[in-house]
Amino acid sequence: MSHPDxxxxxxxxxxxxxxxxxxxxVGASTQPEKLGYQVFRNLAxxxxxxxxxxxxxxxxxxxGRKAFPAVADLPEAVDLAVIMVPARVVPETIRACGRKGARAAIVISGGFSETGPEGDRLQQEALAAAREAGIGLVGPNCQGVNHPYHGLxxxxxxxxxxxxxxxxxxxGxxxxALMDWAxxxxxxxxxxxxxGNRGDLDESDLLTYFAADPNTRAIAFYLESIKSVPRFLRAMASCPKPVVILKAGRTPKGRKAAESHTRSLAGRDEIYEGAFRQYRIHRAATLDELYDTAKALAYLRRPAGKRIAIITSSGGSGILATDAAEMAGLDVAPLPEALRASLKPVLPPHCTVANPLDLTGDATAAMYRQVAEAAAPHFDSLVIIFGDPIPGASEVVPAGSPHAVICLGGAEVEREERARMHRKGIPTFPTPERGVLALSHLTRF
Amino acid sequence: MSHPDxxxxxxxxxxxxxxxxxxxxVGASTQPEKLGYQVFRNLAxxxxxxxxxxxxxxxxxxxGRKAFPAVADLPEAVDLAVIMVPARVVPETIRACGRKGARAAIVISGGFSETGPEGDRLQQEALAAAREAGIGLVGPNCQGVNHPYHGLxxxxxxxxxxxxxxxxxxxGxxxxALMDWAxxxxxxxxxxxxxGNRGDLDESDLLTYFAADPNTRAIAFYLESIKSVPRFLRAMASCPKPVVILKAGRTPKGRKAAESHTRSLAGRDEIYEGAFRQYRIHRAATLDELYDTAKALAYLRRPAGKRIAIITSSGGSGILATDAAEMAGLDVAPLPEALRASLKPVLPPHCTVANPLDLTGDATAAMYRQVAEAAAPHFDSLVIIFGDPIPGASEVVPAGSPHAVICLGGAEVEREERARMHRKGIPTFPTPERGVLALSHLTRF
Incomplete structure (x- = not known):
């Protein structure tokens, strides 16, 4: 094999x-304005x-927790060390942590390869210390790790x-930003x-880990470069979960900025584009698209095809959704005659029974539910737009459906219904264009 | 002239x-679940x-307000009537309002031309009644008017x-949605x-009005069609304020849906595209872009050109902004040597002094301010990205500058600083891509 693992x-x-x-x-601070205090408080x-x-x-x-002057003074073994001390003492700190049983370290401190040759030397020394101690290292120069399922x-x-x-x-x-929005x-x-600087653990290691993590249904990456493309694609080939990547540095100047940021080669964008397509990696063009697509991949069932019906209380939103669907390659197909006939008695007399289907401002949650249940068997997925305050909107679609829900213009009622849906694991999207684009990702591969 | 006004x-x-x-x-309701109650409560x-x-x-x-059985019973003249009664009684209601001195009516009720021939007949009758009474009419079938400067x-x-x-x-x-976000x-x-159905007052009348309204600095339209293109372009030609339009129905199916929604011809998209460009109308491709561009047009000073500097605490966000700027035709130009030299002493030693300029996670509001003041004379505008919790961020840029501020990843501190900026009339944008795209609109014409 040409690229041995x-x-x-x-x-x-x-x-x-x-x-x-x-x-x-290591490096927890007593001063509330310091990051070393804030991270310790978050840990606590x-x-x-x-x-x-x-x-x-x-x-x-x-x-309120007893502090220890040095790692060697800790009363028992620790398996994880979070390190926020000046770069020059990081290598010896890692050695001390190794002697205390640590198998993983998160080095938040900066001052390593991102700063020039001296920092690079320190980073190599820290990595050697970690390797020797059998410690896996995240960072250095990073924003750490959050794992809410372990309270970490x-x-x-x-x-x-x-x-x-x-x-x-x-x-970071x-x-x-993604975490805050979520x-x-x-x-x-x-x-x-x-x-951070990806000195040790990288996107390939983490992809392999999350591929098996029981709480993870979809994986969202922001990357400026891939450390080892063959290794990453190997990990991808055995990952059963959908992956979406926002790869920054798509333009020549953006690429130059990426190479300066990470001090590594970002690579020509076309290379990534081809590899992503071949390995069924979803590619997001913007941060919003990364967020929306990750939500859709994690919470929606994959539709069997591209035929969608748009159900809305807002004619304008239905048109925006239609435009977005056409541009994303989804098929806003005509309503079958049998469906039209069965919908007529359910709908207000002034509704035009078409796709998009505008229930008008008279729409109620009950009407949405009846229409969605009648339409679902005829389409691969539904785009359901709540374009008004619709009490009970959160009861229209079950969790785990292939249907995209979009909420806008409903102010307080909308905020309550949206929160209810999210607590049930039903994702919602803020505009017709964003919801439809995210849904279209589910039909790409 | 070929198109007389x-x-x-x-x-x-x-x-x-x-x-x-x-x-x-007319049609205020006592039942809280009815729209006729909610609109009256909002008026009150x-x-x-x-x-x-x-x-x-x-x-x-x-x-708590005395209700009157009929318009004729009102104790004094009213100049505005808000009408929410069944469509069939709207014409006679308008006549009654005219006799009571009304010069304007907002007809929220549906059941007019959007429902078919009988509704269309009613709409014509209502319009004739309004014309006869000298009443200008908004709607019918609309979500009304909000004018916070008059408490209306x-x-x-x-x-x-x-x-x-x-x-x-x-x-509606x-x-x-735009109003709710704002x-x-x-x-x-x-x-x-x-x-709504645009029976009487239309986008041309309103453009002329807002062109002269002292509180309006920019005008944002959502349109599915233009009732009279020549009249609208005439109004545009004498409008001194920037205008941005989201024109729905860009794709063939979207256009068909638009024509069904408004029962009018939406027109081929290329025609709009050409006219918009000629009349310096900003065109938004999505609802987010409409919102962001309106904010930028209303609150930012127009930059003299396309040369921008990106100042950030987040390397990644700076790269995303660079990509977005390149794609939107902005020029992320190199820092002039004099500026580089003057910045060196202000910046942490590990900063790479380049464009984008990454102040790193050590950035403070004071550092941002120093750097922005030094850089501004060398560029047409700055893209300032607060990518961390930066207390005091709201003090970095004055209101009315040509600089785009982007905030992300700063959680609670960010929310406070953002609110402060907005209260001062400094707009902020939620992602690098959205902020840069909005800024690029300011440099288009």
């Missing part, structure tokens, strides 16, 4: 990273069930909502990993 | 519509300073935030008009 990851490393028994945070408040030890030579206690928030902001999308990002901000929508994530 | 609108009609002295709502609660009379033959009072919410939902964007929509839902963002609108 490196040794597969020791499962104990990933277990220590995502499901640690005991955690130390996210619901982690095991022991959590702050390490700080100048503090007696942090947030070694990151910021503090977000604890459990969901079905695994978020893996080469940018992009990952945090949290506001009460959808949550299954886990978030900010890879 | 119809008589220009009597200014008293538009004054009565947007700044009435006394308002009657939006802060209107003049007398407001509910007309309902079966009620003594509604929301003859629409739903109840939204009272005052802003600088005039929203004119052929879809699309307009309500309200959530504390930006508000200058006015919202839902045109």
């Amino acid at each position: 490196p040794a597969p990851r020791d499962p104990a490393v990933l277990e220590a990273l995502f499901r640690p028994k005991a955690v130390a945070m 408040e996210a619901g982690f069930g095991g022991p959590l030890y702050p390490v700080n030579p100048k503090a007696d206690a942090i947030l 928030c070694a990151s910021w902001p503090l977000l604890t909502t459990r969901g079905c999308v695994g978020v893996i990002s080469q940018s 901000t992009v990952g945090a 949290s506001l929508e009460e959808l949550g994530v299954s886990a978030f990993v900010s890879m | 119809p008589a220009p609108r009597d200014p008293a009609v538009l004054e009565a519509l947007f700044r009435p002295k006394a308002v009657a709502m 609660e939006a802060g209107f300073g003049g007398p407001l009379y509910p007309v309902n033959p079966k009620a003594d009072a509604i929301l 919410c003859a629409s739903w939902p109840l939204l009272t935030t005052r802003g600088c964007v005039g929203v004119i929509s052929q879809s 839902t699309v307009g309500a 309200s959530l963002e504390e930006l508000g609108v200058s006015a919202f008009v839902s045109m």
Whole structure:
């Protein structure tokens, strides 16, 4: 084989990273304005069930927990270390953590290869120390790891909502934005990993892990480059879950900026485009599309084909959805005669029985339900647009359907119904165009 | 001239519509679940300073206000009538309102030309009655009018935030969505008009009105067709304010749906495309782009050219912004040598001094301000991305600048700073792509 795999990851490393028994945070701070305090507070408040030890030579206690002057002083073994100390002491910190039993480390500190040759030397030293100790390392120069199913928030902001999308990002901000949106929508994530400089654990390792993680149904990546394309595609080939990638650096100047950011070759965009298509990787063009597509992939059943019916209370939204469907290659097919006949008695007399089907402002949740149930057998999926305050909208579609729900213009009633749907695992989308584009991804491969 | 104008609108009609002295709502309901109650409640609660009379033959009072059995029984003249009675009694209601001094009517009721020949006959009768009485009519079959600067919410939902964007929509839902988003963002609108069937007052009349309205800085349209293209372009030619249009029905099936919705010819998309370009009308491809572009047009100063600098705390967001700028025709130009030299001492040592300029996670509001002030003279505009929780971010850019501010990944701190900016009239955008696309509109004509 032309691209031999490196040794597969020791499962104990990933277990220590995502499901640690005991955690130390080296560099926990007593000063609330410092990130070293905020991350420790998030670790303390996210619901982690095991022991959590702050390490700080100048503090007696942090947030009511006894602090230890050095890793060597910890009263018991820890399998995960969260490290936020100056770059120059990171290698020795990793060695100390190894002696204390750690199998995984999250190095949030910056000052490594992103800063130039001296930082690069320090990064190599830290990686060698980790390798020697049998430690798997996330980072350095990253925004950490959040795993709400284990009560582990070694990151910021503090977000604890459990969901079905695994978020893996080469940018802390992009990952945090996705997590924040998912949290506001009460959808949550299954886990978030900010890879930072990707010194050790990379997108291929994490793809393999999330492919088997029982809480993850879809995987969303923000990437500027792929460390080893053959290895990633190998991992992809054996991943049974859908994957969507926002690959930044698509334009020449964007690519140059990406190469400067990660100090690695981003690669010509066409190469990625071809590989993504071949391996059935969904590609998002924007951050919104990444978020929406991940939601659709994680929460909707895959439709059998491209024939859709649009059911709406808003004629205008139905037209926007039709335009978006045509542009995304979905088929807004005519309503079969039998369906038209069966719908007539259900609908207000002034409805035009067509596709899009405009129930008009008189629409009620009961009417939507009757129409959706009648139409579903005739189409591969439905686009259901609640374009008014529709009390009971959350009862129209069951969880796990192939139907895209779009809500807009309904103000407070809409916000309540949307939150109810999200708590039941029914995703909603904020505009006709975004909902239809996300749905179209489900019919691509 | 090949397209003679119809008589220009009597200014008293538009004054009565947007700044009435006394308002009657015919069809106000006592039942909270009815729209006829909700609209009356919104009228009562939006802060209107003049007398407001509910007309309902079966009620003594509604929301503590004495109700009158018929329009003829009103104790004084009213200049605006809000009408929500069954279609068949709308013509006689309009006649009665005319006798009571009305110069404008908002007919929310449906059941007119959108329903077929009988409804069309009723609509013609209603229009004839309005013409005879000298009444200007919005609707029928519409979501009403909201004019927060006059405390007038003859629409739903109840939204009272005052802003600088005039929203004119052929879809009630699309307009309500724009208003709702603007309200959530504390930006508000200058006015919202839902045109419904556009029996009388149309986009050309309203464009002329908003062109002169002192509170409106930019005008956002959702349109499925233009009633009279020559008249609209004439109005456009004498409008000193920027206009953005989301024209639905761009694809053949979308166009067919639009023609069915409005029962009028939507017209080939290429015709619109050419006319829009010639008359410097901004065209939005999606609802998000309509909203974002209207914000940019209303609140940002127009940059002198296309040269931008991207300043960010998030390398990834900077790359996404670079990609988006390249695709939108903006020029992410190299930093001039003099600027590079002057920035070096301000920046953390590990910053790469380039465009995009990544201040890294160490960025503070003070650092942003210093860098923005140094960079602004060298570029036509700045794209400033707050990709972390940055306390004080709202102090970095003044209102009325040509700079686009993008906020993401900053959770609670971000929400506070964003709200502060919006209250000061500084617009923010939620993703790099959306902010850059909106900014690019400002450099198009």
